[in-house]
Amino acid sequence: xxxxxxxxxxxxxxxxxxxxxxxxxxxxxxxxxxxxxxxxxxxxxxxxxxxxxxxxxxxxxxxxxxxxxxxxxxxxxxxxxxxxxxxxxxxxxxxxxxxxxxxxxxxxxxxxxxxxxxxxxxxxxxxxxxxxxxxxxxxxxxxxxxxxxxxxxxxxxxxxxxxxxxxxxxxxxxxxxxxxxxxxxxxxxxxxxxxxxxxxxxxxxxxxxxxxxxxxxx
Amino acid sequence: xxxxxxxxxxxxxxxxxxxxxxxxxxxxxxxxxxxxxxxxxxxxxxxxxxxxxxxxxxxxxxxxxxxxxxxxxxxxxxxxxxxxxxxxxxxxxxxxxxxxxxxxxxxxxxxxxxxxxxxxxxxxxxxxxxxxxxxxxxxxxxxxxxxxxxxxxxxxxxxxxxxxxxxxxxxxxxxxxxxxxxxxxxxxxxxxxxxxxxxxxxxxxxxxxxxxxxxxxxxxxxxxxxxxxxxxxxxxxxxxxxxxxxxxxxxxxxxxxxxxxxxxxxxxxxxxxxxxxxxxxxxxxxxxxxxxxxxxxxxxxxxxxxxxxxxxxxxxxxxxxxxxxxxxxxxxxxxxxxxxxxxxxxxxxxxxxxxxxxxxxxxxxxxxxxxxxxxxxxxxxxxxxxxxxxxxxxxxxxxxxxxxxxxxxxxxxxxxxxxxxxxxxxxxxxxxxxxxxxxxxxxxxxxxxxxxxxxxxxxxxxxxxxxxxxxxxxxxxxxxxxxxxxxxxxxxxxxxxxxxxxxxxxxxxxxxxxxxxxxxxxxxxxxxxxxxxxxxxxxxxxxxxxxxxxxxxxxxxxxxxxxxxxxxxxxxxxxxxxxxxxxxxxxxxxxxxxxxxxxxxxxxxxxxxxxxxxxxxxxxx
Numbered sequence: 001x002x003x004x005x006x007x008x009x010x011x012x013x014x015x016x017x018x019x020x021x022x023x024x025x026x027x028x029x030x031x032x033x034x035x036x037x038x039x040x041x042x043x044x045x046x047x048x049x050x051x052x053x054x055x056x057x058x059x060x061x062x063x064x065x066x067x068x069x070x071x072x073x074x075x076x077x078x079x080x081x082x083x084x085x086x087x088x089x090x091x092x093x094x095x096x097x098x099x100x101x102x103x104x105x106x107x108x109x110x111x112x113x114x115x116x117x118x119x120x121x122x123x124x125x126x127x128x129x130x131x132x133x134x135x136x137x138x139x140x141x142x143x144x145x146x147x148x149x150x151x152x153x154x155x156x157x158x159x160x161x162x163x164x165x166x167x168x169x170x171x172x173x174x175x176x177x178x179x180x181x182x183x184x185x186x187x188x189x190x191x192x193x194x195x196x197x198x199x200x201x202x203x204x205x206x207x208x209x210x211x212x213x214x215x216x217x218x
Numbered sequence: 219x220x221x222x223x224x225x226x227x228x229x230x231x232x233x234x235x236x237x238x239x240x241x242x243x244x245x246x247x248x249x250x251x252x253x254x255x256x257x258x259x260x261x262x263x264x265x266x267x268x269x270x271x272x273x274x275x276x277x278x279x280x281x282x283x284x285x286x287x288x289x290x291x292x293x294x295x296x297x298x299x300x301x302x303x304x305x306x307x308x309x310x311x312x313x314x315x316x317x318x319x320x321x322x323x324x325x326x327x328x329x330x331x332x333x334x335x336x337x338x339x340x341x342x343x344x345x346x347x348x349x350x351x352x353x354x355x356x357x358x359x360x361x362x363x364x365x366x367x368x369x370x371x372x373x374x375x376x377x378x379x380x381x382x383x384x385x386x387x388x389x390x391x392x393x394x395x396x397x398x399x400x401x402x403x404x405x406x407x408x409x410x411x412x413x414x415x416x417x418x419x420x421x422x423x424x425x426x427x428x429x430x431x432x433x434x435x436x437x438x439x440x441x442x443x444x445x446x447x448x449x450x451x452x453x454x455x456x457x458x459x460x461x462x463x464x465x466x467x468x469x470x471x472x473x474x475x476x477x478x479x480x481x482x483x484x485x486x487x488x489x490x491x492x493x494x495x496x497x498x499x500x501x502x503x504x505x506x507x508x509x510x511x512x513x514x515x516x517x518x519x520x521x522x523x524x525x526x527x528x529x530x531x532x533x534x535x536x537x538x539x540x541x542x543x544x545x546x547x548x549x550x551x552x553x554x555x556x557x558x559x560x561x562x563x564x565x566x567x568x569x570x571x572x573x574x575x576x577x578x579x580x581x582x583x584x585x586x587x588x589x590x591x592x593x594x595x596x597x598x599x600x601x602x603x604x605x606x607x608x609x610x611x612x613x614x615x616x617x618x619x620x621x622x623x624x625x626x627x628x629x630x631x632x633x634x635x636x637x638x639x640x641x642x643x644x645x646x647x648x649x650x651x652x653x654x655x656x657x658x659x660x661x662x663x664x665x666x667x668x669x670x671x672x673x674x675x676x677x678x679x680x681x682x683x684x685x686x687x688x689x690x691x692x693x694x695x696x697x698x699x700x701x702x703x704x705x706x707x708x709x710x711x712x713x714x715x716x717x718x719x720x721x722x723x724x725x726x727x728x729x730x731x732x733x734x735x736x737x738x739x740x741x742x743x744x745x746x747x748x749x750x751x752x753x754x755x756x757x758x759x760x761x762x763x764x765x766x767x768x769x770x771x772x773x774x775x776x777x778x779x780x781x782x783x784x785x786x787x788x789x790x791x792x793x794x795x796x797x798x799x800x801x802x803x804x805x806x807x808x809x810x811x812x813x814x815x816x817x818x819x820x821x822x823x824x825x826x827x828x829x830x831x832x833x834x835x836x837x838x839x
Contacts, residue, residue, distance in 0.1 A: 117722075130715040173729075
């Protein structure tokens with residue numbers, strides 16, 4: 001087995017989509033399908049036994065929320081890439097998934113090649129982002145809601161990251177953002193991935209902070 | 219006001235014993251017996267000129283003191299009379315003997331044992347004297363003898379009634395006390411009373427000037443003003459004879475004004491000061507003085523007796539009315555007012571009686587003690603009302619604040635309800651719009667496809683296309699209608715982001731170019747959705763039919779008129795707009811454009827197709 005092979009776990013309750021994804025993955029030489037399951041429980045079990053490089057997951061699973069699976073995977077392995085498949089790509093679902101630790105999302109009916117391309121992009125260190133999600137992230141991470149306890153409310157974003165989100169939110173393509181900031185498209189998507197990670201850490205930090213406040217932790 | 223009242227009361231208290239108990243003091247000799255001689259008119263004038271003492275054969279007549287010398291004439295000529303005081307000098311003779319006369323308003327010339335020792339300036343041809351102060355005359359010890367002595371006093375007077383008081387002889391040191399008391403009561407007290415009255419009058423009239431409706435203040439102001447003027451006039455001791463009657467008339471005007479202002483105050487307080495009363499009071503105040511001046515003093519006795527008497531009758535009536543209204547609505551302030559008024563009335567009546575000679579032995583005028591009492595009562599009432607009004611204002615303010623708070627709460631409540639209603643209405647409208655949209659768009663699209671499938675006219679590929687189009691349309695609707703979406707640019711970006719993978723898969727380069735587009739482009743959700751639909755359909759058509767290698771979407775903002783222009787240009791094979799299939803697709807796009815008032819232009823040829831949508835903007839940000 002080649003070292004560059006990427007192991008993929010698919011968790012999708014719709015058999016039609018599950019079959020489609022599996023076909024696309026097995027056809028691709030660099031990818032190795034380690035499991036294709038339809039429930040959250042089975043997904044958790046597989047993560048425990050055969051930790052994959054990439055997790056392709058549907059949020060609405062019959063026995064729970066796919067976000068929990070992403071969290072479990074992220075806990076097990078911090079460099080695990082979770083790719084969320086969503087029907088509409090609407091803001092709330094995507095943000096929830098990113099907070100849980102997802103680094104990419106894709107519409108369910110994307111052309112079959114798109115899934116593979118997206119997995120490859122993720123492994124190469126880049127993440128896609130739509131204008132609406134960019135704007136939501138910007139708003140969330142720019143002003144981390146005035147926190148109690150006098151913790152400094154500094155933005156976790158760097159100037160460059162904020163610039164990228166701003167330009168994407170305006171509707172520019174990655175190529176246009178790259179040329180506007182004088183960087184490559186690859187660097188743009190790499191920044192986006194970093195931003196996703198930050199949001200995840202950020203939201204976990206908030207959860208920990210709230211836990212401390214409530215006396216549940218520490 | 220309170221200080222003023224205290225001071226007045228103090229003066230009153232200080233003086234009242236002296237008024238009632240007389241001026242007798244220990245160690246001095248009080249003379250209550252005297253002799254009186256009235257020389258014949260013709261002879262007396264010359265005798266006065268020659269400073270002659272009464273002849274030995276003068277017809278002395280025994281009198282008791284105080285004595286009232288009545289001259290029943292009003293021609294203004296001076297009369298002359300003599301008073302003789304015989305007494306045995308006290309033993310031992312005081313080192314500083316003196317004679318004290320509590321009141322000798324016309325003055326007089328004094329001789330002791332035949333020697334002229336003093337002259338208190340008397341009325342003469344050019345002047346009319348009115349001494350208000352008491353007299354203390356020093357008697358040189360040399361002029362007094364042990365045993366029997368005689369003091370002669372010549373009085374020059376043109377008054378109808380001239381009063382000579384009882385006399386005190388004794389040590390000056392002893393007599394100084396009753397003199398000072400009398401002086402303070404009659405003279406200093408009056409001075410103070412006049413000044414205080416003037417100050418209060420100015421204050422009250424000032425209040426009235428700014429609040430014309432407060433009639434009580436002006437009535438009290440006039441009361442004080444008349445009082446001040448009257449008292450001030452009372453203090454003038456030397457008046458030129460030529461002006462005498464005018465002066466006297468003025469004095470009556472002020473006296474009458476005072477009495478009638480008090481009457482008006484009481485009537486108004488009792489709620490009975492009708493207009494006719496006002497005219498009557500003013501008229502009455504003027505009648506007496508006018509009679510006096512027009513008759514050049516001839517009617518003085520009539521005026522003093524009947525006009526002033528009338529004032530008392532009037533006051534009595536007013537007091538009666540006041541008493542009646544007080545019985546209906548008893549109040550502490552009313553009672554205090556009535557008490558003050560009654561006191562003044564009684565003291566005024568005393569003065570009137572003294573003046574007319576009905577009170578034989580009292581020679582003190584007392585009204586200027588009484589008047590302050592009623593004025594203090596009146597002032598106190600006004601002060602109480604003022605304080606009451608302030609309290610009322612304060613409690614009104616509290617009440618007002620409370621009411622405003624209530625109203626504010628109510629308004630907020632109503633506003634919230636209104637907003638709730640508006641919100642519901644807005645969401646209802648929105649829902650209706652979405653229903654309409656689903657009915658016209660997705661619904662009919664699915665229905666037409668269903669018919670085609672049932673007819674067997676749709677192969678799986680065509681079917682997939684139909685479903686994909688339906689899905690795309692739904693995504694667009696969700697993208698546009700989702701809450702929290704910001705403007706058309708973001709939706710355009712989302713559309714591009716969504717379609718990108720398909721173009722990539724088809725090997726078509728998709729480029730979006732923005733020209734002169736601001737940061738924020740606000741277009742309502744409904745037209746935005748139609749714009750996006752037109753754009754999406756143009757782009758999917760490129761994918762379906764054009765066989766293009768690249769497509770360029772230019773979004774630009776144009777001015778004059780302000781409009782948003784979207785141009786979709788591909789380098790594909792073009793199409794014939796006249797063909798039925800293309801025609802159907804185009805007519806759908808045209809319908810959408812028309813719905814939002816936009817223009818659609820289609821240019822197609824072998825070099826490609828360009829579809830331009832021009833949407834007018836009401837205002838350009």
